[in-house]
Amino acid sequence: MKVFVSFSGGKESTLALFQAMRMGLEPQFLLTMFDTKGKRTRGHGLSMTFLEAQADALGIPLLYGKASWNTYEEVFKGLLKGLRAQGIEGGVFGDIYLDEHRQWVERVCSQAGFRAFLPLWGWAPERVYREFVSNGFKAVIVELCRKRLPESLLGRLLDEETLGLFANYGVDPCGEKGEYHTVVIDGPIFGKRIEITGTRLRRRGGRSRLEIIDFIVRAK
Numbered sequence: 651m652k653v654f655v656s657f658s659g660g661k662e663s664t665l666a667l668f669q670a671m672r673m674g675l676e677p678q679f680l681l682t683m684f685d686t687k688g689k690r691t692r693g694h695g696l697s698m699t700f701l702e703a704q705a706d707a708l709g710i711p712l713l714y715g716k717a718s719w720n721t722y723e724e725v726f727k728g729l730l731k732g733l734r735a736q737g738i739e740g741g742v743f744g745d746i747y748l749d750e751h752r753q754w755v756e757r758v759c760s761q762a763g764f765r766a767f768l769p770l771w772g773w774a775p776e777r778v779y780r781e782f783v784s785n786g787f788k789a790v791i792v793e794l795c796r797k798r799l800p801e802s803l804l805g806r807l808l809d810e811e812t813l814g815l816f817a818n819y820g821v822d823p824c825g826e827k828g829e830y831h832t833v834v835i836d837g838p839i840f841g842k843r844i845e846i847t848g849t850r851l852r853r854r855g856g857r858s859r860l861e862i863i864d865f866i867v868r869a870k
Contacts, residue, residue: 651675651676651739651740651765652675652676652678652737652738652739652740653670653675653676653677653678653738653739653740653741653742653767654677654678654679654680654681654713654733654738654740654741654742655667655670655677655679655680655681655710655741655742656681656682656741656742656743656744656755657680657681657682657701657704657705657712658682658691658693658694658744658831659682659691659694659696659700659701659704659833659834660693660694660744660789660831660832660833660834661778661779661782661787661789661808661824661832661834662744662745662746662770662778662824663743663744664744664782664787664789664834664837665744665770665778665781665782665785665787666742666743666744666768666769666770667680667708667710667742667839668785668787668837668838668839669769669770670742670767670769671839673767673769675740675742675767677710677742678710678711678733678736678738679710679711679712679713679733679738680701680704680705680708680710680711680712680713681713681714681715681729681733681741682701682712682713682714682715683714683715683716683717683722683725683726684698684714684715684716684717685716685717685718686716686717686718687716688714688716692717692719692722693831694792694793694831694832694833695792695793695831695859695861696792696833696862697862698714700833700844700862700865701714703844703865703867704834704844706842706867707836707840707841707842707843707844707867708839708840708841709841713729713733715728715729723754723758726758727758727761727762730758730759730762730764731762733764734762734763734764738764739764739765740759740764740765740766740767741755741759741764741765741766741767742767742768742769743755743766743767743768744768744770745768745770745771746770746771746772746773746775746778746824746826747771747772747775747826748826752768752771755768775822775823775824775826776813776823778823778824779808779813779823779824780813782808783808783809783810783813785837785838786836786837786838787834787836787837787838788807788808788834788835788836788837788843789807789808789832789833789834789835790805790806790807790808790832790833790835790846791803791804791805791806791808791812791830791831791832791860792804792805792831792832792833792859792860792862793830793831793857793858793859793860794825794829794830794831794857794858795828795829795830795856795857796856796857796858797856798819798821798829798830799816799819799821799829799830801858803815803830804851804858804859804860805846805849805860808832816829833846833862836870840870841870842867842868842869842870843867843868843870844865844866844867844868845865845866845867845868846862846864846865847864847865847866848862848863848864848865849861849862849863849864850863
């Protein structure tokens with residue numbers, strides 16, 4: 651079945667893509683939602699140029715929408731309508747256990763005539779984390795909540811040592827409660843790897859974010 655993948659640029663959506671390919675699904679597009687100006691992604695605050703670099707490295711075209719939180723569902727459904735016309739029949743999502751997310755995904759996909767696939771659903775967060783790392787994916791922390799994690803973890807690579815730090819701080823291993831966000835820079839399904847060469851620290855409220863301002867895409 652030809653599918654699109656709801657893609658944030660982070661670890662869960664990337665692992666969901668990986669699992670979907672293992673299941674025999676055929677990803678045709680990465681679907682990402684940006685703010686109304688198209689400058690930053692809604693979830694992780696990543697730039698259009700960085701998402702395009704990830705899509706190029708994965709060899710899957712990027713499809714995007716621009717929306718406020720109030721118009722998010724309307725714009726998302728509009729994108730699905732266009733995909734349906736191109737013969738896409740399913741959507742892949744990286745949700746793990748938040749019921750309200752699953753309910754939204756299944757409702758919106760059903761209304762648009764799509765089958766929803768959640769290949770990571772029901773996995774323990776620690777399993778998701780370990781599966782991601784053990785399969786050779788590389789991701790760095792680009793945003794976090796300062797009340798839950800120290801700002802010094804920004805830019806840190808996800809590995810076994812980082813998992814131990816999360817346990818010490820008492821946070822969800824996958825940051826499902828908003829503790830942190832990541833960006834994926836390499837992995838087994840990447841034809842190229844991305845090297846982040848320049849960042850800028852941004853603080854807003856109780857959150858800190860590394861804004862990626864320079865990066866290099868390298869052959870593997």
